[in-house]
Amino acid sequence: MKNLLKLTQIAGISLMSVGLVNAQTFLDLETNAVSENLSSYLKSADDGWFAYSIPAAAGTHSMCCYNQGEKAACDLTKKQYGFGSSSDSLYTDNIHVFVHLDNGGIKRVMPMGDHCQVKAKGLTVDWLTDVSNNESINWLKHEASQNAHDSNNSLYVLSLHQGDAAPEALVDLAADNAGEYSEQAVFWLGQRQSDGYEYLAELYDSLPVGEVRRKLNFALSQNKTKDSVALLKGIALEDRDSEQQADAIFWLSQTDGVTDLPEFLIELMSTTESDEVQEKAIFSLSQIQTSEANQELAKLVKDHKDAEVREKSLFWLAQNSPERARVAAMDLLKTSSRESEQENAVFVLSQLPSEQSSAALFSVIKGDYNRNIKKKALFWLSQSDNEDTISQLEKLL
Structure with missing residues (x-):
């Protein structure tokens, strides 16, 4: 120049x-x-x-x-x-x-x-x-490799350069697999919207399992191209590293424009045996916060064969849709033979908004449930500071 x-x-x-x-x-x-x-x-x-x-x-x-x-x-x-x-x-x-x-x-x-x-x-x-452009890139690349924390922002500046030499330099730094500066090189590749994906895909194929490779998930979520989302889905479905797989599921839930995500997560849960992946998929469903996602959570509470999956699904459903959670918890109390699951359902009812919670817990006390479950409902009612709830308790006792 x-x-x-x-x-x-x-x-x-x-x-x-x-x-x-x-x-x-x-x-x-x-x-x-x-x-x-x-x-x-x-x-x-x-x-x-x-x-x-x-x-x-x-x-x-x-x-x-x-x-x-x-x-x-x-x-x-x-x-x-x-x-x-x-x-x-x-x-x-x-x-x-x-x-x-x-x-x-x-x-x-x-x-x-x-x-x-x-x-x-x-x-x-x-x-x-x-x-020259190349002279600047070479200097910044060397500076970044000597400064593990990149506290002077050399990688950020490198990522802004025109041409192929800049992302190629970032790939080289990431391929060093040397800790923080390699992880940040992956991050800045994700910020190059025009050409970052092809280099991220190259790194996904070449990096060994570990922290630097796992940083690709976030970089892909930031790149926001269709190809990046498709690769992130592929990682979520079948990556050999369960930790990376679970992390990919989380970043999918944070990525805009993934319209079929609830269906994708439900399909994923039907094919995996990893507890970590199952848990992350449930959490990701809860982060979508749409009626469709809440409906899928309610289905998991009702139909999934794993009690732990039902329990976690009910917990997150209660955070997003209290009325759906109330219905799901009451159904569980009627259909589940596991006392620990029934106790969790009562706990979820106790965490609902005050009026909904009180009405549901009183219905448990008056309903056809075993004594221990009624005692749990009574305990949670006794923790209330709502005057109407206290008045109803006094009449009941």
């Missing part, structure tokens, strides 16, 4: 950018223009700030700082800030990478978009005018 950003000095105090394509960026800082290899510069540079610009990946929203009191602005003199972009941000053609060297190391790497105002009154920023 050659001379994309031209700077004009004004009385040695401030600079304004001109000639920046589609730019609204204004630099309020002193600057020294530097034309030098990026790696060479880093080896010899003193502490301070330097910056360069490279083309942004397609569909990149303009990034900027948060909570600085002004809209779309970054002040380099501030010590504490967050930065990023949102789906409401304008698209940017370029990434302006600001790097802070401190005590001989990289303290912070900050990407800013074309629509971000940059301020740094009193600071000097060395501007590198001939940094």
